[in-house]
Amino acid sequence: MTSGRMELVCPAGTPATLRAAVQAGADAVYCGFRDETNARNFPGLNFSAAELAEGVRYAHDHGSKVMVAINTFARVNDVDLWKKAADTAAECGANAIIAADIAVLDHVAKNHGPTRLHLSVQAAAATPEAIGFYASRFGVRRVVLPRVLSVQEITALNRLIDVETEAFVFGGLCVMIEGRCYLSSYATGKSPNLNGVCSPPEMVTYDDEANSTVARLSGFTIDRYEPGEPVGYPTLCKGRFTASGKTSYLFEDPVSLNAGGMIAGLKAAGVTALKIEGRQRGRGYVTEVVRAFRKAVDAVEQGGDAIEIDRILAGQSEGARQTAGAYNKKWR
Amino acid sequence: MSGIALTLGPVFFHWSPDRLSDFYRRIADEAPIDRVHVGEVVCGKRMPFSDPAWPEIIERLERAGKQVVLSTLAAPATVRERRSVEDLCTDERLVEVNDVTALPSRSGKPFVTGPFLNVYNEASAQYLIELGAQTICPPVELSLAAVGGMAGACPGAEFEVFVFGRLPLALSGRCYHARIHGLHKDSCQFTCEKDPDGLAVETLDDQPFLAVNGVQTLSNQMQAFCPAPTDLTSKGVGRIRLSPHTCDMVEVAKTYKSLLDGIEDPKGARFVLSCLDLPGSLVDGYFHGKPGRRTLTEK
Numbered sequence: 001m002t003s004g005r006m007e008l009v010c011p012a013g014t015p016a017t018l019r020a021a022v023q024a025g026a027d028a029v030y031c032g033f034r035d036e037t038n039a040r041n042f043p044g045l046n047f048s049a050a051e052l053a054e055g056v057r058y059a060h061d062h063g064s065k066v067m068v069a070i071n072t073f074a075r076v077n078d079v080d081l082w083k084k085a086a087d088t089a090a091e092c093g094a095n096a097i098i099a100a101d102i103a104v105l106d107h108v109a110k111n112h113g114p115t116r117l118h119l120s121v122q123a124a125a126a127t128p129e130a131i132g133f134y135a136s137r138f139g140v141r142r143v144v145l146p147r148v149l150s151v152q153e154i155t156a157l158n159r160l161i162d163v164e165t166e167a168f169v170f171g172g173l174c175v176m177i178e179g180r181c182y183l184s185s186y187a188t189g190k191s192p193n194l195n196g197v198c199s200p201p202e203m204v205t206y207d208d209e210a211n212s213t214v215a216r217l218s219g220f221t222i223d224r225y226e227p228g229e230p231v232g233y234p235t236l237c238k239g240r241f242t243a244s245g246k247t248s249y250l251f252e253d254p255v256s257l258n259a260g261g262m263i264a265g266l267k268a269a270g271v272t273a274l275k276i277e278g279r280q281r282g283r284g285y286v287t288e289v290v291r292a293f294r295k296a297v298d299a300v301e302q303g304g305d306a307i308e309i310d311r312i313l314a315g316q317s318e319g320a321r322q323t324a325g326a327y328n329k330k331w332r
Numbered sequence: 333m334s335g336i337a338l339t340l341g342p343v344f345f346h347w348s349p350d351r352l353s354d355f356y357r358r359i360a361d362e363a364p365i366d367r368v369h370v371g372e373v374v375c376g377k378r379m380p381f382s383d384p385a386w387p388e389i390i391e392r393l394e395r396a397g398k399q400v401v402l403s404t405l406a407a408p409a410t411v412r413e414r415r416s417v418e419d420l421c422t423d424e425r426l427v428e429v430n431d432v433t434a435l436p437s438r439s440g441k442p443f444v445t446g447p448f449l450n451v452y453n454e455a456s457a458q459y460l461i462e463l464g465a466q467t468i469c470p471p472v473e474l475s476l477a478a479v480g481g482m483a484g485a486c487p488g489a490e491f492e493v494f495v496f497g498r499l500p501l502a503l504s505g506r507c508y509h510a511r512i513h514g515l516h517k518d519s520c521q522f523t524c525e526k527d528p529d530g531l532a533v534e535t536l537d538d539q540p541f542l543a544v545n546g547v548q549t550l551s552n553q554m555q556a557f558c559p560a561p562t563d564l565t566s567k568g569v570g571r572i573r574l575s576p577h578t579c580d581m582v583e584v585a586k587t588y589k590s591l592l593d594g595i596e597d598p599k600g601a602r603f604v605l606s607c608l609d610l611p612g613s614l615v616d617g618y619f620h621g622k623p624g625r626r627t628l629t630e631k
Contacts, residue, residue: 073453074452074456075478076452076453076474076477077453077454079453079454100450101452102455102460103453103459123450125432126409127408127414129417129434129436130435132436133433133435134432147505148407149409177502177503177505179450180406180448181501182472182499182501182502186473186618193473221535221536221537224536237502241535241542242534243533244531246512247536250508250511250544251504251506252506326506329516331505332507332517332518
């Protein structure tokens with residue numbers, strides 16, 4: 001819906017990565033509090049109120065915005081913890097609050113009018129009707145698109161809605177519709193919606209067995225590695241399983257998202273902002289990825305061709321396999 | 333008599349029109365269930381097959397005195413799917429909302445929120461009650477204590493829990509049946525029809541784990557929560573949901589009815605269920621606030 005310059009939204013898991021992302025050219029950074037109110041509730045990560053206030057000052061001084069993810073679903077009888085997180089974010093001067101739960105959206109809409117409200121990917125709003133509901137009820141100004149839509153579908157969607165859209169372009173890739181996946185709690189008792197975690201590390205074991213290493217999550221074998229094979233983290237939906245007598249990466253290969261080649265297409269589709277996943281990532285990684293995407297977005301804005309964009313983003317793979325995910329219809 | 337009502341949820345699987353007709357005929361004639369959900373919720377591509385069968389099924393169920401609820405798609409995407417949701421929402425019958433897409437057209441008229449809608453707390457529940465939610469069946473990962481917390485704070489709605497069937501754990505934009513068969517969703521050849529209870533997924537160590545059903549992932553194990561009726565009434569739960577499988581669902585319904593009426597005790601009900609031809613072993617961990625895969629009642 002916008003013909004302006006696309007905004008690059010970058011992850012900040014810690015105050016140090018916030019500064020790194022800003023220095024590397026992020027138009028906006030997103031972060032969360034050190035509790036279960038955000039979907040990256042990992043040890044050693046996230047912000048206190050004081051750190052957020054300082055981070056907002058730093059970002060604003062350098063011309064960047066700060067968005068605060070309060071995007072898990074509030075626990076019964078503890079909704080105040082989520083409301084208080086929203087209050088703190090607003091008090092710290094955050095430019096936007098990213099939320100998914102109706103209770104949180106309603107609270108922000110009623111109490112923090114000046115703070116922009118963005119709909120988290122965890123809300124999984126993929127239709128004009130769903131997005132329209134959140135826009136008319138809570139004044140949502142931007143929706144982070146679920147990773148199920150092709151570029152063609154995003155183009156069609158943007159013609160039917162009057163809020164901004166933000167699309168993931170790089171980083172971890174959920175193969176399930178985010179916010180609608182309970183696989184992790186089924187195996188481990190902890191899930192993104194309930195606890196802000198998926199396939200939690202305390203439930204992971206690596207066992208050496210019969211000339212192979214077995215990665216298990218809560219006792220379920222997620223993958224098995226032969227000697228010399230790189231050992232991965234047993235994220236539930238990226239494991240090898242057997243069905244119909246065939247063993248395969250049934251849900252998704254151990255790949256990450258790289259839609260760098262789709263930046264121009266997403267711009268043409270009317271997408272306002274591009275998002276990089278990875279609040280769990282360190283300063284070095286964030287600096288490198290943000291710098292590369294800054295260059296790539298600027299090149300697209302200046303009419304650069306696909307070869308130039310590919311050259312800029314070459315090397316942003318950490319040797320791992322990548323996919324453009326659902327943006328390419330054949331992924332389905 | 334506990335006063336707790338029995339619901340038959342929508343069929344998640346791609347059953348042929350004949351199978352659907354036969355199934356609901358028996359439910360209408362024999363099952364002690366007062367509310368029956370009908371309609372496709374998992375994949376809009378299946379709707380052209382089942383759509384012609386519904387009017388007769390609905391008539392049959394209503395003639396037998398069942399309350400029919402029209403379930404809507406959990407992840408509508410195409411223009412046709414969105415229109416189907418909107419059309420169903422204009423119906424005078426009760427409608428099950430499984431995605432926010434249905435809310436604009438259903439607000440102000442009574443609806444059920446299904447387990448695909450993220451209702452995790454009393455504030456969200458209350459917001460939806462004000463829009464017309466009469467019955468709330470929260471996501472399956474919530475504990476009975478959490479559902480009780482919501483029910484206690486929201487006297488304006490009836491709360492329902494998913495007690496029987498493979499647990500609906502995830503939805504995707506990608507069709508796993510198509511992927512397993514080397515196809516894409518857009519040209520899937522409806523291979524999901526071959527697995528009327530879903531396709532079992534095992535780990536590399538042959539542990540039964542999950543089941544796939546097109547774009548849906550379910551548990552391999554069967555939720556089979558058999559509480560004492562007072563455990564439900566004390567939490568404000570007014571309704572329990574059975575999810576259709578190919579096993580004898582009339583027997584399942586009768587077993588739960590006996591449990592709710594105090595004729596069968598929890599252990600006995602569980603034993604009866606375990607004797608049926610089920611696609612997976614029995615679990616009930618979620619209700620106890622534990623991993624869903626766990627079984628706690630027996631201990």
